[in-house]
Amino acid sequence: MDGNFYLDALVNGDSKVISKIYDINFKQVKRFIVQNKGNAEDAEDIFQKALLQIAVRHKKDGIQINTSFDGFLFTVCKNLWRRELNTHKKRVTISEVIELVSEAKDNANAIVEQKRQELFIEMLDRISENCKMILSLFFAKTPYAEIVANTEYTSETVVRQRVFKCKKKLTELIKQDQRFNSLREL
Known part of the structure; x- marks a missing residue:
């Protein structure tokens, strides 16, 4: 099955296919996140965000995946986790003021980063x-x-x-x- 089959299943909420995506991909994402300063909860959050982001982009922009869906999903998860780690590094906690990056802005940045990655891969080809x-x-x-x-x-x-x-x-x-x-x- 090609990546676009999975994209359509995400947008349509096909629970069987989404379960299959979890079964095939979650362990690898969890391993990556745990090896890179995260835990199981972080892995679940990142995996959910990645699936949601991919579904929204496919519905809005009609993205097409020219590589394997598994590789694409892993790259999205990796980028989201790196962004999450960078966000935690940049937060400054002062007793009076705590600045948090809004989730909408963070998601927008993640989408731009993913589009950059896609442009890079396309030009590399x-x-x-x-x-x-x-x-x-x-x-x-x-x-x-x-x-x-x-x-x-x-x-x-x-x-x-x-x-x-x-x-x-x-x-x-x-x-x-x-x-x-x-x-x-x-």
């Missing part, structure tokens, strides 16, 4: 296979020496130059896209 491979290794923090050992490149300098050129090409593609300006940091 447009660059050459060689650049995709090099950037995937680079973004996975693979040491340059290991990249040289596993590719046809002859030195770390050559790999660094290739990474630079591929990142430049990816950046140009992203900046040329009409969605770029609306997704930039304000």
Whole structure:
């Protein structure tokens, strides 16, 4: 079943399919959140927010998923959890004033962040296979020496130059896209 089947099931409230989504995906999300300063309750909250956010975006914007639904859902959960951790870091508690970020603003920021991720992935698909491979290794923090050992490149300098050129090409593609300006940091 493709990702759009799951999107439609979320929007229509199909409890059997939603239960299946939980069965397949929740353990992985819970493991990620618990390993990253969270607990089971946090995982449940993030999973619910992610499903709600995905359903709302599909209903409102008609989003399409070109990757696996499971991977898409996990990425949304991961982004929401990172945003949650960053929010807790930025809160300052003074005895007289406690500033809390509104949930609506937080959700809007999460949606923008997800759209940025989608634009990045879409543009990554447009660059050459060689650049995709090099950037995937680079973004996975693979040491340059290991990249040289596993590719046809002859030195770390050559790999660094290739990474630079591929990142430049990816950046140009992203900046040329009409969605770029609306997704930039304000």
